[in-house]
Amino acid sequence: MIVDALRVFATVAEQRHFSRAGELLNLSQPGVSLHIRNLENELGTKLLHRSPKEVRLTEAGAILYKHVKQILSHYEEADREIQLLRDEVTGSIHIGASFTIGEYILPGRIAEFANQYPQVNLQVTIHNTEEIIAAIKSNILDIGFIEGETSDHELSVIPYMKDEMIIVAPCSHPLSAANAVDKDMLQNQVWVLREPGSGTRAFSDHFLQHAQISHKRSYIFNSSQGIKEAVSAGLGIAMLSRWIVRKELARGEISELRIRHQLLERNFSIISRKENAATMAITVFIEKLLAPVNPDRKPPV
Incomplete structure (x- = not known):
C-alpha cells in the first residue's frame, strides 16, 4: 500500500538512518530499503543520499517529505473518522422503503431510533418495491425495506417481519x-x-x-x-x-x-448491496428494526 511506503520514507527522513527507522516501524533493514526503492522507482527519481554515517534528503526527497507529512496527516484523520463511523453510532443513513413500510411502520421505529441516537442523520425515500430495489443497486440508498423478497444476486436480503x-x-x-x-x-x-x-x-x-x-x-x-x-x-x-x-x-x-x-x-425484507460494508449506525439501526412489531391479527375462521 502506498501509504506504508510513504510512512517508511518519512520515518527514514526523520531518523536519517535505515536501521533506526526499521526498529521504530518493526521492519527489517532490507524491508525498509525495499519500500524506499519502490517509491523511487515509482517517482522516477532519487529521494535519499546514502552514506555510512547518515542519510540525507535529495532535493526531490525534500519536496516529497513536505507533502508526505500532509498526506499522512489527512490519511490518519480520514481513518479516525471512518473508525468512528464503524465503532460509534453516528453518521448518516439514507433509507428506502416501499409505501406500506415507509408510511405505516417505519415512522414510529425511526422516531424511537432518533431519540436514542440523535447524532445519526436519517433520510427516508418512499417508492414502490421495484423502484427501491433499483435505487439500492444504483447506490442511491444505503438500505431498503421492501414488500416480498428479491432473488437479485447483487443484494443481501434479511427477513424483516410477516x-x-x-x-x-x-x-x-x-x-x-x-x-x-x-x-x-x-x-x-x-x-x-x-x-x-x-x-x-x-x-x-x-x-x-x-x-x-x-x-x-x-x-x-x-x-x-x-x-x-x-x-x-x-x-x-x-x-x-x-x-x-x-x-x-x-x-x-x-x-x-x-x-x-x-x-x-407475505414477507417484508431488508435489502442492501452485498459489496457495501455497513457502518455501525446502519448495523444498530437494523438491529433495532428487527425487534418484533406486528399489529393485532385475527385467527382464521
Missing part, C-alpha cells in the same frame, strides 16, 4: 354482513388495485390468479391512501396490509372480508 394481507370492502357491500367468505364469493367483483411494480399489487395478483378469481372491473391507484378512500366511497373491494387499514376498520369506515380458514401473509 405482514398480514386482508380484503376490505365498503360497509354497504353485500359481503360485509358475512362473518366469513369463501373464495368463490369473490368472483366477478369490482376490485381496486395498486399499480404494477408495487409489492401489494404483486401479492394481490398472485392471490387472484392462484384462486382463479376473475373480476368484473378494476380500478388502479398508485397509493394505498387512494385505495382506502376509494373503498370507503363504495368503488369496490381491495386487498391491503392490515397495517394500512387498522384505523379505518376500528372506526367502522370500511369492513374486512375474512376468508374462511385462511390467513394471507
